[in-house]
Amino acid sequence: PGAAVPGKQCPSACQCEEDGILLLVDCSEQGLSSVPTDLSPLTSYLDLSMNNISEIQPNAFHNLHFLSELRLSGNHLRHIPGPVLQGLYNLKVLMLQNNQLERLPSEDPWELPNLLSLRLDANLIMEVPARTLSGMRSLRHLWLDDNALTEIPVSALNDLSSLQAMTLALNRITHIPDYAFRNLSNLVVLHLHNNMIRTLEQNCFEGLHSLETLELNFNELQEFPVAIRTLAKLQELGFHNNNIKAIPEKAFVGNPLLQTIHFYENPIQFVGRSAFQFLPKLHTLSLNGATEIREFPDLKGTSSLQVLTLTRAGLTGLPFDLCHLLPKLRVLELSHNVIEELPSFYHCASLQEIGLQHNLIKQIEMNTFQQLSSLRSLDLSWNRINTIHPDAFSSLQSLIKLDLTGNRLSILPLTGLTSLTHLKLKGNMALSRSFREEDFPNIRVIEMPYAYQCCVFGACNSYKAAGQWEEQMGSEEEDLQKKALSLFPVHADNNYDLDLEEFQLAIEESKVQTSIQCTPIPGPFKPCDNLFDSWV
Amino acid sequence: QHKQVTGVSSQGCQGGCQTCSVYNGCLTCKPKLFIHLERDGMRQFGVCLASCPNGFYGTRSPDRNDCIKCGSECDSCFNRNFCLRCRAGSYLHKGKCTESCPDGLVPSDTMKECV
Incomplete structure (x- = not known):
């Protein structure tokens, strides 16, 4: 450590590197209890993470007008008053995760007009006052996961129309009110997993015109989240590990761009026949144990499906035009139903796996599996095939x-x-x-x-005498070595990177x-x- | 130094480790830190971090925090499908890295973004 660059002092405990006329300063993991006082004004990157800093002196950063990235993660900070971050007009990335922040400034909020990324995850924050984020209108990425929030900070979020990605996961949020994200028209990713969300108001996602990914996994939802109907751009939806018992008719009518829906680990009994219609980009649909399903779902307009899993339901038969509807089907898993007859899978030319075990099938016709030239695995066990x-x-x-x-x-x-x-x-x-x-x-x-x-x-x-068995194994072992080496020729000159596992x-x-x-x-x-x- | 039969110890571990082994570094981390597996030839070496290195993003769950690889086109990312910064030669727009920008926007090489 020490001065690495003439004319630009480098604090003793830090490593410095020149970046044009600016300076990159790394003081991480040095056991520091305060911010070094002799930082160069030309510092553009400052890493103070993983130290023992519990408080920041008022003027610690007052002359760092070129500072673009400030890392204070992994310290013992409880509070950072507004004036401490005064004047950091070029700051783009602020990392405060893994500290002990309990409250955020509200009367005198942080003025960071060009900040793009703010990490506040893994702290002890219980609420975000209305004006806290008002000085960060350019903010695009916000991490508030792994804190102690009990509600969505609706007012604080109102000012963040540039926000594109946010996580509020791993908090104690129980409810999402109407218009909670009203102004977040540019939000693309919203993570709300691992909360205690029981209820969603009907219009709670109103305003999220750009949302593509919504994660509601590991919550306590009792009903299907009908509020998603306003999310026209949604591509990825997760609500697995909740307590939802039914998927209603036309459940995803407002989300034509959906590619993946993860909803396993829900006690789903009923599924509306039209629930999964008109999802032309959906490639995987898996439903297990929905015992109240009697009829095969109507998958009109969901023609890109590649994997269909529908087990432990009450299906008695399959639509005769199944393969016209699902020409790209690759995996069909229908075990544990009460299917008696099979249609012809003739037009499902991409089928690789069929699982029909534990049904009531009696016979296999000539054209049932005709032309399935890619079929690799066929499980017809535990039926009544004669x-x-x-x-x-x-x-x-x-x-x-x-x-x-x-x-x-x-x-x-x-x-x-x-x-x-x-x-x-x-x-x-x-x-x-x-x-x-x-x-x-x-x-x-x-x-x-x-x-x-x-x-x-x-x-x-296998009755052969043991001795003879070993002898034969010995010679076999040598053959194997020669054979394996022929697979992996070792060239002395180009130190062939032999992958031991292979x-x-x-x-x-x-x-x-x-x-x-x-x-x-x-x-x-x-x-x-x-x-x-x-x-x- | 208390070392169990498997060479796993909670004494003398580096930085944010909870448990570690001589051969594989950190096996578990102190609360809220991310475990990241660095490759050293055939060996994997665990380190515990407050933020994941470039090219990886952090995922938090009640019992474990991991560094996961970003999509190949990202230099850094928020999650697997949302980039924060792109690799050289592509430009960022709403979390996507593309070689050309949508109508109405132009590529900025200094910012590596569509502006």
């Missing part, structure tokens, strides 16, 4: 996971299943035929109804490919021969 059309899977060239556990199959059509790596058939007690290894050339994990069906996949070899994964991957995991494993009481057939 017949599958021989060509039902014929065009599923990307299918690697098929789960038919707990159905009533006696025949499994094999056409189209050659790329499977995971197949589950447990519980289909009438499916007693033996398969051949060439039926599933890529299989790695397979669950069969009977042990003898595993023999063809090498499961019977290297270990490659070894694990090579090991797995050589062994098929088939259950149930044959044993003394589950022999390899199909005793039942030989007795008959």
